[in-house]
Amino acid sequence: MLEVDGLAKRYGDVLALKDLTVRVEEGQCLVLLGRNGAGKTTALRCMAGVLVPSAGTVVVDGIDAADDPAAVRARVGLMPEVPGLYERMSARAYLDHFGAIYDIDPATRRRRIDELLETFELSDAGDRWLGTFSKGMRQKVALIRATLHRPRLVLADEPTSALDPDSARRAWIYLKDLQKEGCALVICTHSMEEAEHLAGDVGIMSGGRALAVGSLVELRRRSGLKTRQEVRELPTLQDIYLAIVGNHHELAETRSA
Numbered sequence: 001m002l003e004v005d006g007l008a009k010r011y012g013d014v015l016a017l018k019d020l021t022v023r024v025e026e027g028q029c030l031v032l033l034g035r036n037g038a039g040k041t042t043a044l045r046c047m048a049g050v051l052v053p054s055a056g057t058v059v060v061d062g063i064d065a066a067d068d069p070a071a072v073r074a075r076v077g078l079m080p081e082v083p084g085l086y087e088r089m090s091a092r093a094y095l096d097h098f099g100a101i102y103d104i105d106p107a108t109r110r111r112r113i114d115e116l117l118e119t120f121e122l123s124d125a126g127d128r129w130l131g132t133f134s135k136g137m138r139q140k141v142a143l144i145r146a147t148l149h150r151p152r153l154v155l156a157d158e159p160t161s162a163l164d165p166d167s168a169r170r171a172w173i174y175l176k177d178l179q180k181e182g183c184a185l186v187i188c189t190h191s192m193e194e195a196e197h198l199a200g201d202v203g204i205m206s207g208g209r210a211l212a213v214g215s216l217v218e219l220r221r222r223s224g225l226k227t228r229q230e231v232r233e234l235p236t237l238q239d240i241y242l243a244i245v246g247n248h249h250e251l252a253e254t255r256s257a
Contacts, residue, residue: 031186035206079157098145158189160172
């Protein structure tokens with residue numbers, strides 16, 4: 001679905017991306033990890049056809065981005081780190097606007113918008129101006145916008161960084177469902193939990209280069225680290241939080257019934 005060969009991007013004297021080569025198959029997720037300035041966002045923008053690379057090629061679904069960038073952008077859903085929403089539009093109107101840009105017929109896009117607003121618990125806020133939304137709510141709208149047209153490839157930069165644990169889990173489930181439908185994913189994140197949950201392959205980047213790309217098993221082997229002695233694992237804070245919130249909702253539903 002995505003073939004990147006020798007990708008490089010220069011900004012004046014700064015070489016932000018150097019000789020990146022990766023492959024992502026249908027239904028596969030590649031997670032890019034690295035410090036700020038490692039080249040992850042630049043790579044995503046080149047893959048999406050937003051930036052013209054200084055060298056190398058990007059092929060999406062068999063289409064070379066240099067030959068037909070419009071066709072590539074039609075197949076890609078890009079979720080940037082900063083959503084850039086139109087604050088004086090309601091969430092529904094905003095999503096409908098982008099659905100029209102992607103040439104989704106009115107009935108289909110209304111149905112799809114309603115479904116996704118419900119998935120991300122935004123149905124009651126759908127007619128509010130986006131300028132009144134919290135950072136997490138804006139991030140949910142940005143993810144809906146990026147996937148509204150059912151793209152073949154989703155490129156997401158920190159897709160859950162502003163979300164609470166329950167909302168992040170919903171987003172992970174949603175992204176996993178897209179994978180089951182054959183959508184390929186490339187995700188930049190600083191969350192190790194998110195990376196372990198979503199990744200098929202992981203790319204570790206530094207200084208604009210991919211230091212290593214492979215499965216967790218392969219990277220663990222390449223790292224040279226010894227396997228830790230097996231110990232009994234305690235519940236994580238997220239496990240505790242989700243259990244308490246889940247019990248609270250169940251109790252509230254029981255009382256209301």
